[in-house]
Amino acid sequence: MLRLGLIINPWAGLGGSVALKGSDGAATVSEALARGAEKKAALRTRLALEPLTEFAPHCLWLTPSGEMGADLLQELGFRYQVLDDVTPSCPSTAEDTHKAAESLLKQDIDALVFAGGDGTARDICRIVEDRLPVLGIPAGVKIHSGVFGITPRACSEVLTHFLTGRLVDVREAEVRDLDEDGYRAQQVRAKHFGDMRVLQVGQFVQAVKQGGVESEELVLADMAADYVQSMQDDVLYLIGSGKTTQSVMVELGFTGTLLGVDAVINGELLASDLTEQQILQLLQQFPKRRALISAMGGQGHIFGRGNQQFSAEVIAQIGKAQFDVMATKTKLTSLQGRPLIVDSSDPQLDQAWRGSIEVITGFQDRVIYPVA
Structure with missing residues:
Protein backbone atom coordinates (compact mmCIF):
# COMPACT_ATOMS: atom_id res chain seq x y z
CA MET A 1 0.00 0.00 0.00
CA LEU A 2 1.34 3.41 -0.97
CA ARG A 3 1.58 6.15 1.64
CA LEU A 4 0.96 9.61 0.17
CA GLY A 5 1.15 13.04 1.73
CA LEU A 6 -1.33 15.79 0.88
CA ILE A 7 -1.04 19.51 1.64
CA ILE A 8 -3.64 21.95 0.31
CA ASN A 9 -3.12 25.69 0.52
CA PRO A 10 -6.78 26.75 0.92
CA TRP A 11 -5.97 30.33 -0.10
CA ALA A 12 -4.09 29.50 -3.31
CA GLY A 13 -5.46 31.31 -6.35
CA LEU A 14 -7.72 33.52 -4.25
CA GLY A 15 -6.41 36.74 -5.77
CA GLY A 16 -6.66 35.66 -9.41
CA SER A 17 -10.27 36.41 -10.28
CA VAL A 18 -10.18 39.74 -8.42
CA ALA A 19 -7.09 41.01 -10.26
CA LEU A 20 -4.66 40.88 -7.32
CA LYS A 21 -2.06 38.85 -9.30
CA GLY A 22 -1.42 36.52 -6.38
CA SER A 23 -2.51 35.41 -2.92
CA ASP A 24 0.66 35.65 -0.80
CA GLY A 25 0.29 37.15 2.66
CA ALA A 26 -2.57 37.82 5.07
CA ALA A 27 -3.14 41.33 3.73
CA THR A 28 -3.64 40.05 0.18
CA VAL A 29 -5.99 37.31 1.39
CA SER A 30 -8.05 39.88 3.30
CA GLU A 31 -8.22 42.20 0.30
CA ALA A 32 -9.23 39.33 -2.00
CA LEU A 33 -12.03 38.29 0.35
CA ALA A 34 -13.18 41.90 0.61
CA ARG A 35 -13.42 41.98 -3.18
CA GLY A 36 -15.64 38.90 -3.13
CA ALA A 37 -13.10 36.22 -4.09
CA GLU A 38 -13.99 32.58 -3.47
CA LYS A 39 -11.60 29.82 -2.43
CA LYS A 40 -10.96 27.37 -5.29
CA ALA A 41 -7.97 25.30 -4.17
CA ALA A 42 -10.20 22.50 -2.83
CA LEU A 43 -12.08 22.38 -6.15
CA ARG A 44 -8.81 22.12 -8.07
CA THR A 45 -7.62 19.37 -5.75
CA ARG A 46 -10.93 17.54 -6.12
CA LEU A 47 -10.51 17.55 -9.91
CA ALA A 48 -7.14 15.84 -9.46
CA LEU A 49 -8.10 13.29 -6.80
CA GLU A 50 -11.69 12.36 -7.69
CA PRO A 51 -10.66 10.05 -10.59
CA LEU A 52 -8.42 8.16 -8.14
CA THR A 53 -11.21 7.01 -5.81
CA GLU A 54 -11.24 3.56 -7.44
CA PHE A 55 -7.72 3.10 -6.06
CA ALA A 56 -8.71 4.17 -2.53
CA PRO A 57 -8.06 0.69 -1.03
CA HIS A 58 -4.49 0.79 -2.31
CA CYS A 59 -3.31 4.01 -0.68
CA LEU A 60 -3.23 5.81 2.64
CA TRP A 61 -3.07 9.59 2.75
CA LEU A 62 -1.39 11.54 5.53
CA THR A 63 -2.55 15.14 5.76
CA PRO A 64 -3.25 18.12 8.04
CA SER A 65 -6.75 18.54 9.43
CA GLY A 66 -9.54 20.64 7.92
CA GLU A 67 -9.17 22.54 4.68
CA MET A 68 -5.50 21.64 4.34
CA GLY A 69 -6.46 18.10 3.34
CA ALA A 70 -8.59 16.00 5.69
CA ASP A 71 -11.96 17.55 4.77
CA LEU A 72 -11.62 16.75 1.07
CA LEU A 73 -10.18 13.25 1.59
CA GLN A 74 -13.12 12.43 3.85
CA GLU A 75 -15.62 13.70 1.27
CA LEU A 76 -14.01 11.57 -1.44
CA GLY A 77 -13.92 8.44 0.71
CA PHE A 78 -10.14 7.96 0.87
CA ARG A 79 -8.36 6.32 3.78
CA TYR A 80 -6.37 8.98 5.60
CA GLN A 81 -4.61 9.85 8.82
CA VAL A 82 -4.48 13.36 10.24
CA LEU A 83 -1.07 14.65 11.23
CA ASP A 84 -1.43 14.90 14.99
CA ASP A 85 1.56 17.21 15.37
CA VAL A 86 0.14 19.89 13.03
CA THR A 87 -2.71 22.19 14.03
CA PRO A 88 -3.41 24.62 11.16
CA SER A 89 -4.17 28.22 11.98
CA CYS A 90 -7.41 29.82 10.86
CA PRO A 91 -6.76 31.08 8.30
CA SER A 92 -3.84 28.80 7.48
CA THR A 93 -0.42 30.31 6.87
CA ALA A 94 2.88 29.51 5.17
CA GLU A 95 4.14 28.38 8.57
CA ASP A 96 1.39 25.73 8.62
CA THR A 97 2.66 24.45 5.27
CA HIS A 98 6.21 24.33 6.66
CA LYS A 99 5.07 22.35 9.71
CA ALA A 100 3.02 19.93 7.61
CA ALA A 101 5.94 19.30 5.27
CA GLU A 102 8.28 18.74 8.24
CA SER A 103 5.82 16.27 9.74
CA LEU A 104 5.40 14.36 6.49
CA LEU A 105 9.15 14.00 6.12
CA LYS A 106 9.06 11.89 9.30
CA GLN A 107 6.20 9.66 8.09
CA ASP A 108 8.01 7.50 5.53
CA ILE A 109 5.67 8.51 2.70
CA ASP A 110 6.21 7.51 -0.93
CA ALA A 111 5.36 10.91 -2.43
CA LEU A 112 3.99 14.32 -1.45
CA VAL A 113 1.10 15.86 -3.38
CA PHE A 114 0.37 19.53 -2.78
CA ALA A 115 -2.09 22.07 -4.18
CA GLY A 116 -1.17 25.71 -4.58
CA GLY A 117 0.91 28.04 -6.70
CA ASP A 118 4.54 29.10 -6.80
CA GLY A 119 4.40 30.48 -3.25
CA THR A 120 3.23 27.09 -1.96
CA ALA A 121 5.86 25.28 -4.02
CA ARG A 122 8.46 27.59 -2.52
CA ASP A 123 7.22 26.80 1.01
CA ILE A 124 7.32 23.05 0.30
CA CYS A 125 10.76 23.25 -1.31
CA ARG A 126 12.18 25.11 1.67
CA ILE A 127 11.49 22.05 3.85
CA VAL A 128 11.48 19.06 1.50
CA GLU A 129 14.22 20.06 -0.95
CA ASP A 130 15.08 16.88 -2.92
CA ARG A 131 14.26 14.37 -0.16
CA LEU A 132 10.83 13.30 -1.45
CA PRO A 133 9.17 12.88 -4.85
CA VAL A 134 6.48 15.55 -5.19
CA LEU A 135 3.69 16.56 -7.54
CA GLY A 136 2.01 19.96 -7.51
CA ILE A 137 -1.67 20.40 -8.36
CA PRO A 138 -1.90 23.83 -10.07
CA ALA A 139 -4.22 25.97 -7.94
CA GLY A 140 -2.46 29.33 -7.70
CA VAL A 141 -2.27 32.52 -9.73
CA LYS A 142 1.49 32.40 -10.35
CA ILE A 143 2.59 29.01 -11.68
CA HIS A 144 6.03 29.38 -13.22
CA SER A 145 7.67 26.40 -11.52
CA GLY A 146 8.24 23.06 -13.21
CA VAL A 147 6.81 21.02 -10.32
CA PHE A 148 3.13 21.18 -11.32
CA GLY A 149 0.97 19.02 -13.54
CA ILE A 150 -0.23 20.96 -16.57
CA THR A 151 -3.82 20.65 -15.24
CA PRO A 152 -5.46 18.96 -12.23
CA ARG A 153 -6.67 16.16 -14.52
CA ALA A 154 -3.10 15.70 -15.79
CA CYS A 155 -2.07 15.20 -12.15
CA SER A 156 -4.68 12.41 -12.03
CA GLU A 157 -2.92 10.68 -14.93
CA VAL A 158 0.46 10.86 -13.22
CA LEU A 159 -0.93 9.60 -9.92
CA THR A 160 -2.87 6.80 -11.65
CA HIS A 161 0.39 5.53 -13.13
CA PHE A 162 1.98 5.78 -9.71
CA LEU A 163 -0.84 3.96 -7.89
CA THR A 164 -1.09 1.16 -10.46
CA GLY A 165 2.61 0.38 -10.50
CA ARG A 166 3.36 1.66 -13.99
CA LEU A 167 6.61 3.38 -14.79
CA VAL A 168 6.81 6.92 -13.44
CA ASP A 169 9.89 9.08 -13.92
CA VAL A 170 11.28 11.17 -11.09
CA ARG A 171 13.16 14.22 -12.37
CA GLU A 172 14.52 17.39 -10.85
CA ALA A 173 12.54 20.53 -11.66
CA GLU A 174 12.97 24.15 -10.71
CA VAL A 175 10.89 26.02 -8.16
CA ARG A 176 10.48 29.64 -9.20
CA ASP A 177 8.43 32.45 -7.71
CA LEU A 178 7.70 36.05 -8.57
CA ASP A 179 7.93 39.15 -6.44
CA GLU A 180 4.17 39.79 -6.08
CA ASP A 181 4.61 43.50 -5.31
CA GLY A 182 6.70 43.87 -8.45
CA TYR A 183 4.19 41.73 -10.34
CA ARG A 184 1.37 44.12 -9.43
CA ALA A 185 3.58 46.99 -10.61
CA GLN A 186 3.89 45.31 -14.03
CA GLN A 187 7.41 43.98 -13.34
CA VAL A 188 7.97 40.27 -13.92
CA ARG A 189 10.91 39.10 -11.80
CA ALA A 190 11.09 35.34 -11.31
CA LYS A 191 13.71 33.95 -8.95
CA HIS A 192 15.01 30.40 -8.68
CA PHE A 193 14.47 29.13 -5.12
CA GLY A 194 15.57 25.53 -5.48
CA ASP A 195 14.82 22.18 -7.08
CA MET A 196 12.55 19.29 -6.16
CA ARG A 197 12.20 15.76 -7.47
CA VAL A 198 8.93 15.58 -9.39
CA LEU A 199 6.80 12.63 -10.54
CA GLN A 200 6.55 12.78 -14.33
CA VAL A 201 4.70 10.84 -17.01
CA GLY A 202 4.83 11.85 -20.67
CA GLN A 203 3.86 15.49 -21.07
CA PHE A 204 1.54 15.73 -18.06
CA VAL A 205 3.99 17.86 -16.04
CA GLN A 206 4.67 21.40 -17.19
CA ALA A 207 7.93 23.05 -18.11
CA VAL A 208 9.34 26.06 -16.30
CA LYS A 209 7.64 29.21 -17.55
CA GLN A 210 9.76 31.07 -20.09
CA GLY A 211 9.86 34.84 -20.11
CA GLY A 212 9.87 35.13 -23.89
CA VAL A 213 12.52 37.86 -23.83
CA GLU A 214 13.86 37.83 -27.36
CA SER A 215 14.12 40.08 -30.40
CA GLU A 216 10.45 39.92 -31.34
Whole structure:
Protein backbone atom coordinates (compact mmCIF):
# COMPACT_ATOMS: atom_id res chain seq x y z
CA MET A 1 0.00 0.00 0.00
CA LEU A 2 1.34 3.41 -0.97
CA ARG A 3 1.58 6.15 1.64
CA LEU A 4 0.96 9.61 0.17
CA GLY A 5 1.15 13.04 1.73
CA LEU A 6 -1.33 15.79 0.88
CA ILE A 7 -1.04 19.51 1.64
CA ILE A 8 -3.64 21.95 0.31
CA ASN A 9 -3.12 25.69 0.52
CA PRO A 10 -6.78 26.75 0.92
CA TRP A 11 -5.97 30.33 -0.10
CA ALA A 12 -4.09 29.50 -3.31
CA GLY A 13 -5.46 31.31 -6.35
CA LEU A 14 -7.72 33.52 -4.25
CA GLY A 15 -6.41 36.74 -5.77
CA GLY A 16 -6.66 35.66 -9.41
CA SER A 17 -10.27 36.41 -10.28
CA VAL A 18 -10.18 39.74 -8.42
CA ALA A 19 -7.09 41.01 -10.26
CA LEU A 20 -4.66 40.88 -7.32
CA LYS A 21 -2.06 38.85 -9.30
CA GLY A 22 -1.42 36.52 -6.38
CA SER A 23 -2.51 35.41 -2.92
CA ASP A 24 0.66 35.65 -0.80
CA GLY A 25 0.29 37.15 2.66
CA ALA A 26 -2.57 37.82 5.07
CA ALA A 27 -3.14 41.33 3.73
CA THR A 28 -3.64 40.05 0.18
CA VAL A 29 -5.99 37.31 1.39
CA SER A 30 -8.05 39.88 3.30
CA GLU A 31 -8.22 42.20 0.30
CA ALA A 32 -9.23 39.33 -2.00
CA LEU A 33 -12.03 38.29 0.35
CA ALA A 34 -13.18 41.90 0.61
CA ARG A 35 -13.42 41.98 -3.18
CA GLY A 36 -15.64 38.90 -3.13
CA ALA A 37 -13.10 36.22 -4.09
CA GLU A 38 -13.99 32.58 -3.47
CA LYS A 39 -11.60 29.82 -2.43
CA LYS A 40 -10.96 27.37 -5.29
CA ALA A 41 -7.97 25.30 -4.17
CA ALA A 42 -10.20 22.50 -2.83
CA LEU A 43 -12.08 22.38 -6.15
CA ARG A 44 -8.81 22.12 -8.07
CA THR A 45 -7.62 19.37 -5.75
CA ARG A 46 -10.93 17.54 -6.12
CA LEU A 47 -10.51 17.55 -9.91
CA ALA A 48 -7.14 15.84 -9.46
CA LEU A 49 -8.10 13.29 -6.80
CA GLU A 50 -11.69 12.36 -7.69
CA PRO A 51 -10.66 10.05 -10.59
CA LEU A 52 -8.42 8.16 -8.14
CA THR A 53 -11.21 7.01 -5.81
CA GLU A 54 -11.24 3.56 -7.44
CA PHE A 55 -7.72 3.10 -6.06
CA ALA A 56 -8.71 4.17 -2.53
CA PRO A 57 -8.06 0.69 -1.03
CA HIS A 58 -4.49 0.79 -2.31
CA CYS A 59 -3.31 4.01 -0.68
CA LEU A 60 -3.23 5.81 2.64
CA TRP A 61 -3.07 9.59 2.75
CA LEU A 62 -1.39 11.54 5.53
CA THR A 63 -2.55 15.14 5.76
CA PRO A 64 -3.25 18.12 8.04
CA SER A 65 -6.75 18.54 9.43
CA GLY A 66 -9.54 20.64 7.92
CA GLU A 67 -9.17 22.54 4.68
CA MET A 68 -5.50 21.64 4.34
CA GLY A 69 -6.46 18.10 3.34
CA ALA A 70 -8.59 16.00 5.69
CA ASP A 71 -11.96 17.55 4.77
CA LEU A 72 -11.62 16.75 1.07
CA LEU A 73 -10.18 13.25 1.59
CA GLN A 74 -13.12 12.43 3.85
CA GLU A 75 -15.62 13.70 1.27
CA LEU A 76 -14.01 11.57 -1.44
CA GLY A 77 -13.92 8.44 0.71
CA PHE A 78 -10.14 7.96 0.87
CA ARG A 79 -8.36 6.32 3.78
CA TYR A 80 -6.37 8.98 5.60
CA GLN A 81 -4.61 9.85 8.82
CA VAL A 82 -4.48 13.36 10.24
CA LEU A 83 -1.07 14.65 11.23
CA ASP A 84 -1.43 14.90 14.99
CA ASP A 85 1.56 17.21 15.37
CA VAL A 86 0.14 19.89 13.03
CA THR A 87 -2.71 22.19 14.03
CA PRO A 88 -3.41 24.62 11.16
CA SER A 89 -4.17 28.22 11.98
CA CYS A 90 -7.41 29.82 10.86
CA PRO A 91 -6.76 31.08 8.30
CA SER A 92 -3.84 28.80 7.48
CA THR A 93 -0.42 30.31 6.87
CA ALA A 94 2.88 29.51 5.17
CA GLU A 95 4.14 28.38 8.57
CA ASP A 96 1.39 25.73 8.62
CA THR A 97 2.66 24.45 5.27
CA HIS A 98 6.21 24.33 6.66
CA LYS A 99 5.07 22.35 9.71
CA ALA A 100 3.02 19.93 7.61
CA ALA A 101 5.94 19.30 5.27
CA GLU A 102 8.28 18.74 8.24
CA SER A 103 5.82 16.27 9.74
CA LEU A 104 5.40 14.36 6.49
CA LEU A 105 9.15 14.00 6.12
CA LYS A 106 9.06 11.89 9.30
CA GLN A 107 6.20 9.66 8.09
CA ASP A 108 8.01 7.50 5.53
CA ILE A 109 5.67 8.51 2.70
CA ASP A 110 6.21 7.51 -0.93
CA ALA A 111 5.36 10.91 -2.43
CA LEU A 112 3.99 14.32 -1.45
CA VAL A 113 1.10 15.86 -3.38
CA PHE A 114 0.37 19.53 -2.78
CA ALA A 115 -2.09 22.07 -4.18
CA GLY A 116 -1.17 25.71 -4.58
CA GLY A 117 0.91 28.04 -6.70
CA ASP A 118 4.54 29.10 -6.80
CA GLY A 119 4.40 30.48 -3.25
CA THR A 120 3.23 27.09 -1.96
CA ALA A 121 5.86 25.28 -4.02
CA ARG A 122 8.46 27.59 -2.52
CA ASP A 123 7.22 26.80 1.01
CA ILE A 124 7.32 23.05 0.30
CA CYS A 125 10.76 23.25 -1.31
CA ARG A 126 12.18 25.11 1.67
CA ILE A 127 11.49 22.05 3.85
CA VAL A 128 11.48 19.06 1.50
CA GLU A 129 14.22 20.06 -0.95
CA ASP A 130 15.08 16.88 -2.92
CA ARG A 131 14.26 14.37 -0.16
CA LEU A 132 10.83 13.30 -1.45
CA PRO A 133 9.17 12.88 -4.85
CA VAL A 134 6.48 15.55 -5.19
CA LEU A 135 3.69 16.56 -7.54
CA GLY A 136 2.01 19.96 -7.51
CA ILE A 137 -1.67 20.40 -8.36
CA PRO A 138 -1.90 23.83 -10.07
CA ALA A 139 -4.22 25.97 -7.94
CA GLY A 140 -2.46 29.33 -7.70
CA VAL A 141 -2.27 32.52 -9.73
CA LYS A 142 1.49 32.40 -10.35
CA ILE A 143 2.59 29.01 -11.68
CA HIS A 144 6.03 29.38 -13.22
CA SER A 145 7.67 26.40 -11.52
CA GLY A 146 8.24 23.06 -13.21
CA VAL A 147 6.81 21.02 -10.32
CA PHE A 148 3.13 21.18 -11.32
CA GLY A 149 0.97 19.02 -13.54
CA ILE A 150 -0.23 20.96 -16.57
CA THR A 151 -3.82 20.65 -15.24
CA PRO A 152 -5.46 18.96 -12.23
CA ARG A 153 -6.67 16.16 -14.52
CA ALA A 154 -3.10 15.70 -15.79
CA CYS A 155 -2.07 15.20 -12.15
CA SER A 156 -4.68 12.41 -12.03
CA GLU A 157 -2.92 10.68 -14.93
CA VAL A 158 0.46 10.86 -13.22
CA LEU A 159 -0.93 9.60 -9.92
CA THR A 160 -2.87 6.80 -11.65
CA HIS A 161 0.39 5.53 -13.13
CA PHE A 162 1.98 5.78 -9.71
CA LEU A 163 -0.84 3.96 -7.89
CA THR A 164 -1.09 1.16 -10.46
CA GLY A 165 2.61 0.38 -10.50
CA ARG A 166 3.36 1.66 -13.99
CA LEU A 167 6.61 3.38 -14.79
CA VAL A 168 6.81 6.92 -13.44
CA ASP A 169 9.89 9.08 -13.92
CA VAL A 170 11.28 11.17 -11.09
CA ARG A 171 13.16 14.22 -12.37
CA GLU A 172 14.52 17.39 -10.85
CA ALA A 173 12.54 20.53 -11.66
CA GLU A 174 12.97 24.15 -10.71
CA VAL A 175 10.89 26.02 -8.16
CA ARG A 176 10.48 29.64 -9.20
CA ASP A 177 8.43 32.45 -7.71
CA LEU A 178 7.70 36.05 -8.57
CA ASP A 179 7.93 39.15 -6.44
CA GLU A 180 4.17 39.79 -6.08
CA ASP A 181 4.61 43.50 -5.31
CA GLY A 182 6.70 43.87 -8.45
CA TYR A 183 4.19 41.73 -10.34
CA ARG A 184 1.37 44.12 -9.43
CA ALA A 185 3.58 46.99 -10.61
CA GLN A 186 3.89 45.31 -14.03
CA GLN A 187 7.41 43.98 -13.34
CA VAL A 188 7.97 40.27 -13.92
CA ARG A 189 10.91 39.10 -11.80
CA ALA A 190 11.09 35.34 -11.31
CA LYS A 191 13.71 33.95 -8.95
CA HIS A 192 15.01 30.40 -8.68
CA PHE A 193 14.47 29.13 -5.12
CA GLY A 194 15.57 25.53 -5.48
CA ASP A 195 14.82 22.18 -7.08
CA MET A 196 12.55 19.29 -6.16
CA ARG A 197 12.20 15.76 -7.47
CA VAL A 198 8.93 15.58 -9.39
CA LEU A 199 6.80 12.63 -10.54
CA GLN A 200 6.55 12.78 -14.33
CA VAL A 201 4.70 10.84 -17.01
CA GLY A 202 4.83 11.85 -20.67
CA GLN A 203 3.86 15.49 -21.07
CA PHE A 204 1.54 15.73 -18.06
CA VAL A 205 3.99 17.86 -16.04
CA GLN A 206 4.67 21.40 -17.19
CA ALA A 207 7.93 23.05 -18.11
CA VAL A 208 9.34 26.06 -16.30
CA LYS A 209 7.64 29.21 -17.55
CA GLN A 210 9.76 31.07 -20.09
CA GLY A 211 9.86 34.84 -20.11
CA GLY A 212 9.87 35.13 -23.89
CA VAL A 213 12.52 37.86 -23.83
CA GLU A 214 13.86 37.83 -27.36
CA SER A 215 14.12 40.08 -30.40
CA GLU A 216 10.45 39.92 -31.34
CA GLU A 217 9.55 43.60 -31.16
CA LEU A 218 8.91 43.85 -34.91
CA VAL A 219 6.79 40.71 -34.94
CA LEU A 220 4.76 41.96 -31.99
CA ALA A 221 4.30 45.33 -33.67
CA ASP A 222 3.14 43.62 -36.88
CA MET A 223 0.64 41.44 -35.02
CA ALA A 224 -0.65 44.43 -33.07
CA ALA A 225 -1.08 46.51 -36.20
CA ASP A 226 -2.95 43.67 -37.87
CA TYR A 227 -5.25 43.20 -34.89
CA VAL A 228 -6.01 46.90 -34.41
CA GLN A 229 -6.79 47.19 -38.12
CA SER A 230 -9.37 44.40 -37.75
CA MET A 231 -11.11 45.86 -34.67
CA GLN A 232 -14.76 46.70 -35.32
CA ASP A 233 -16.89 49.60 -34.12
CA ASP A 234 -19.21 49.15 -31.13
CA VAL A 235 -17.54 45.88 -30.13
CA LEU A 236 -16.18 45.45 -26.60
CA TYR A 237 -12.62 44.10 -26.71
CA LEU A 238 -11.19 42.45 -23.61
CA ILE A 239 -7.40 42.45 -23.88
CA GLY A 240 -5.78 39.76 -21.75
CA SER A 241 -2.50 39.69 -19.88
CA GLY A 242 1.02 39.31 -21.22
CA LYS A 243 3.68 41.02 -23.29
CA THR A 244 2.15 39.77 -26.56
CA THR A 245 -1.32 41.21 -26.00
CA GLN A 246 0.18 44.34 -24.41
CA SER A 247 1.53 45.18 -27.86
CA VAL A 248 -2.06 45.79 -28.99
CA MET A 249 -2.59 48.28 -26.17
CA VAL A 250 0.62 50.05 -27.18
CA GLU A 251 -0.57 50.19 -30.80
CA LEU A 252 -3.80 51.76 -29.56
CA GLY A 253 -1.81 54.35 -27.60
CA PHE A 254 -2.56 53.05 -24.10
CA THR A 255 -0.27 51.91 -21.32
CA GLY A 256 -2.62 49.08 -20.45
CA THR A 257 -2.21 46.45 -17.75
CA LEU A 258 0.59 44.04 -18.57
CA LEU A 259 -0.62 41.45 -16.08
CA GLY A 260 -4.36 42.11 -16.09
CA VAL A 261 -7.38 42.44 -18.37
CA ASP A 262 -8.32 45.75 -20.00
CA ALA A 263 -11.49 46.75 -21.85
CA VAL A 264 -11.47 48.78 -25.08
CA ILE A 265 -14.34 49.96 -27.29
CA ASN A 266 -14.28 52.22 -30.34
CA GLY A 267 -10.58 52.87 -29.85
CA GLU A 268 -11.09 54.16 -26.29
CA LEU A 269 -9.93 52.61 -23.02
CA LEU A 270 -13.09 51.74 -21.10
CA ALA A 271 -11.58 50.12 -17.99
CA SER A 272 -8.28 48.69 -16.74
CA ASP A 273 -7.21 45.71 -14.62
CA LEU A 274 -10.68 44.17 -14.48
CA THR A 275 -11.79 41.52 -12.01
CA GLU A 276 -13.92 38.53 -13.00
CA GLN A 277 -17.08 40.21 -11.68
CA GLN A 278 -16.33 43.45 -13.53
CA ILE A 279 -15.91 41.49 -16.75
CA LEU A 280 -19.23 39.73 -16.21
CA GLN A 281 -20.91 43.10 -15.66
CA LEU A 282 -19.46 44.43 -18.92
CA LEU A 283 -20.66 41.34 -20.77
CA GLN A 284 -24.18 42.18 -19.64
CA GLN A 285 -23.84 45.69 -21.07
CA PHE A 286 -22.21 44.87 -24.39
CA PRO A 287 -23.74 42.09 -26.52
CA LYS A 288 -20.97 42.45 -29.11
CA ARG A 289 -17.61 41.42 -27.64
CA ARG A 290 -14.31 39.73 -28.38
CA ALA A 291 -11.40 38.76 -26.17
CA LEU A 292 -7.70 38.58 -27.00
CA ILE A 293 -5.43 36.14 -25.17
CA SER A 294 -1.97 34.71 -25.62
CA ALA A 295 -0.12 31.50 -24.79
CA MET A 296 2.29 31.25 -21.87
CA GLY A 297 5.81 30.74 -23.16
CA GLY A 298 7.28 27.31 -22.51
CA GLN A 299 4.02 25.93 -21.08
CA GLY A 300 1.32 26.71 -23.63
CA HIS A 301 -1.54 27.59 -21.28
CA ILE A 302 -4.07 30.00 -22.75
CA PHE A 303 -6.31 29.88 -19.67
CA GLY A 304 -5.52 29.16 -16.03
CA ARG A 305 -2.10 30.76 -15.68
CA GLY A 306 -2.09 34.39 -14.55
CA ASN A 307 -5.41 35.22 -16.24
CA GLN A 308 -7.99 33.72 -13.85
CA GLN A 309 -10.12 36.82 -14.44
CA PHE A 310 -11.16 34.81 -17.51
CA SER A 311 -13.01 32.33 -15.29
CA ALA A 312 -15.02 29.40 -16.62
CA GLU A 313 -18.18 31.53 -16.40
CA VAL A 314 -16.55 34.39 -18.31
CA ILE A 315 -15.16 32.05 -20.98
CA ALA A 316 -18.54 30.38 -21.43
CA GLN A 317 -20.38 33.70 -21.74
CA ILE A 318 -17.94 35.07 -24.31
CA GLY A 319 -17.86 31.84 -26.29
CA LYS A 320 -14.93 30.12 -27.96
CA ALA A 321 -15.65 31.70 -31.35
CA GLN A 322 -15.20 35.18 -29.89
CA PHE A 323 -11.71 34.55 -28.51
CA ASP A 324 -8.63 35.51 -30.50
CA VAL A 325 -5.30 33.87 -29.67
CA MET A 326 -2.04 35.64 -30.46
CA ALA A 327 1.47 34.17 -30.22
CA THR A 328 4.73 34.45 -32.13
CA LYS A 329 5.91 31.43 -34.08
CA THR A 330 8.99 31.40 -31.86
CA LYS A 331 6.78 30.95 -28.80
CA LEU A 332 4.78 28.18 -30.47
CA THR A 333 7.97 26.47 -31.61
CA SER A 334 9.28 26.54 -28.03
CA LEU A 335 6.41 24.22 -27.07
CA GLN A 336 8.12 21.47 -29.11
CA GLY A 337 4.85 20.10 -30.42
CA ARG A 338 2.97 20.24 -27.13
CA PRO A 339 -0.61 21.52 -27.51
CA LEU A 340 -2.07 24.71 -26.11
CA ILE A 341 -3.77 24.05 -22.78
CA VAL A 342 -7.10 25.17 -21.33
CA ASP A 343 -7.25 24.82 -17.55
CA SER A 344 -10.41 26.65 -16.44
CA SER A 345 -11.35 24.42 -13.46
CA ASP A 346 -14.41 23.27 -15.44
CA PRO A 347 -13.58 19.92 -17.13
CA GLN A 348 -16.55 20.09 -19.50
CA LEU A 349 -15.57 23.54 -20.71
CA ASP A 350 -11.94 22.46 -21.07
CA GLN A 351 -13.08 19.47 -23.14
CA ALA A 352 -15.18 21.75 -25.38
CA TRP A 353 -11.99 23.61 -26.40
CA ARG A 354 -10.23 20.42 -27.42
CA GLY A 355 -9.21 20.25 -31.06
CA SER A 356 -7.45 23.10 -32.82
CA ILE A 357 -7.56 26.87 -32.93
CA GLU A 358 -6.36 29.62 -35.25
CA VAL A 359 -3.46 31.61 -33.82
CA ILE A 360 -2.43 35.08 -34.97
CA THR A 361 1.33 34.91 -35.60
CA GLY A 362 2.06 38.01 -37.70
CA PHE A 363 0.61 40.64 -40.02
CA GLN A 364 -2.15 38.80 -41.90
CA ASP A 365 -0.44 35.58 -40.85
CA ARG A 366 -2.23 32.72 -39.06
CA VAL A 367 -1.46 29.13 -38.10
CA ILE A 368 -3.67 26.29 -36.91
CA TYR A 369 -2.47 24.86 -33.62
CA PRO A 370 -3.80 21.98 -31.46
CA VAL A 371 -5.55 22.55 -28.14
CA ALA A 372 -5.77 19.90 -25.41
